[in-house]
Amino acid sequence: MRGKVDVRWDDESVLPQEFPVDVEYLWRRMTEETLNKARGKLVLDVGCGRAKDLTEVVKECSDVVGVGVEPSEVMLRKAKNHIFGVNDRLHLVYGIAESLPFKDASFDRVVCKGAIDHFYDPEAAISEMARVVRCGGKVIISVANFESLSCKLGRWVHSIKSFFRKDAKDGQHFWEIPPDHVTKFDYHVLKRMCAPHLAITTCVGVCLLTYNSLWRSLLERLPQRASLFLLRLLDRAARMLPSLSDVIVVEASRHRPPRS
Ligand SMILES: C[S@@+](CC[C@H](N)C(=O)[O-])C[C@H]1O[C@@H](n2cnc3c(N)ncnc32)[C@H](O)[C@@H]1O
Incomplete structure (x- = not known):
């Protein structure tokens, strides 16, 4: 396992110093949307980090x-x-997602929030999640979409700026894959990876335009109630547009065994 996985990974190095209004809303909604689907008697969280989500589920x-x-x-x-x-x-x-140390069909819910893009073999991880969830149980995967409307606009505006200003600022941009991610996820990649192992029952998007600087400065100028209203409005639209949303949440179950 060592060598393929960073056993010293620490969220301190990736947690933002501050949470602008759009990012705070996105993180909250991603957690809500994931955990709302995670109700079951026996719940597995794969790549649980600090286990904040699991603690919440168990406390409830x-x-x-x-x-x-x-x-x-x-x-x-x-x-x-x-x-x-x-x-x-x-x-x-x-343990690791690619080789879960559990028997087949052990869990009612298997949750994987914001972690699958860190796994060295995400498809093997999905296959393992499908193996350990019981028949009739659910697998819930949420992941950042690097082909969101925000990312597309970000890349587009940046390339125009770079064309005119050769000295355009470089560094890590929000539409680029961070160094601790292994796979670039988007709607199509997620669906393609799930297809051999899981039957997707719902696929929804969370938030639109997060990280976009114009959208953020508008939200910051407005009174809190008005900015919350706009955030909710775009979040509703994102639900129906998972391929363009900032985060994708998939709910899936095991494929039914073929009838003999
Ligand atoms: C961004 S954190 C997400 C943590 C948590 N799910 C949350 O939402 O707060 C990603 C986590 O995946 C873990 N991870 C990385 N590679 C893994 C693997 N192959 N199997 C299981 N977990 C892994 C990391 O150690 C890290 O804690």
């Missing part, structure tokens, strides 16, 4: 048991502190 219902899989020793240490108080019903396991 006294008969839910959560299991978090995580290969980073740093994140596992943080998660251990985080789950204090619910650790009788929340178990942390050192």
